[in-house]
Amino acid sequence: MAIQTDKICKSFGNVQALKGVSVSFEENKIYGLLGRNGAGKSTLLNVLANRMFADSGSFTVDGEPGGENDRAQSKLFLMSEQTLHPEGMRVGKAFQWTQAFYPSFDQGYALRLAGEFQLDTHTKMSGLSTGYRSIFKLILGLSVNVPYVLLDEPVLGLDANHRELFYRRLLEKYAENPFTVVLSTHLIEEVADLIEDVVIIKAGTVIRQESRESLLSQGYTVSGGAGAVEAYIQGRQVLGVDALGGLRTAYVLGEADKTAQSAKDLEFGAMDLQKLFIQLTNS
């Protein structure tokens, strides 16, 4: 059971947004879909949700063709920047409306969440701030009860309290009844501990797809004086080096060699996802 894409290509004018993306989102896992602005994250999600058509390539949902297939599409929900409900519609009405499309939508739960986020269900779509638009759509995502929930920049405009509340409710929901979550975000630090697998997309191409743990175990950081760090990294596979005055922190692939001649005055640390991401997607 999975969403599986096969060499999806999509261009806008002469910009190639997706260059043959083959990726899979397996059942009951939380994914981080990470990429810089314009890398193609939203385009990919929009193709999966049938809101855009791929120029070539295809995808399946649980083995069935996914594009223009109602049964496949009913298994997934995409929350994106787009608001699909009419601007004049009130939140409460929009919940009812959603139920018509997604029979498994839990209106009681949606209303409870609206209360927790202080979202007034009498407000019209047009009256929602950026943050509350996100909250409204997040509530839909948490209440639809479908196997694949795709969230494109879910916490856009949310304050720290609401972000935390969202992450907690998401995990609660997930722990109760697991489903696939694809979190597309640039707030990597916030979701780093939440996600199980990572998909990194760079300029329309998937450059990494693996578990967060295995990705992070491929490298480490080493810091210290410039001379010592430079001596240590000689002949090693270095992703990048940060300089701070005479101090250096290098991001190195492979196993830390604490017995190396130059290792004595160095500090070794774990690779963190955000730093690794920056090093992998720079340039």
Add this chain to the structure above:
Amino acid sequence: MFKLELDGERPIFQQIADGLEDAVLSGALGEGAQLPSITELSVQYTINPATALKGINLLVDQGVAYKKRGVGMFVAEGARAALQKKRQGEFARRYVRALAAEARRLGLGRERLLEMVAREYDRDSD
């Protein structure tokens, strides 16, 4: 619920296990006490449930915790003593080495360091 500040230096599952061990060592979680559930840990620290499970499993592997089917995880009999023994073994590597290294960096002599350690040790036992 035990309090835990997660940092980015060590794997999260390791920190979860260490935090629970600390709670057992301090007596906050007594022998026979129920451990927080995977869901509680996951929601409290906003971490993936698989990570929380991995942390708990470290305790199970050491015999510090055991599972009662359909009920949850509990602190095993003798867990505290076993953890004390393990931590004593790690103590030199984990704390004393760093302490000595920092003292050397600061130019504190051996005598002075021992004196400071003795004073702290006595003060905490008051």
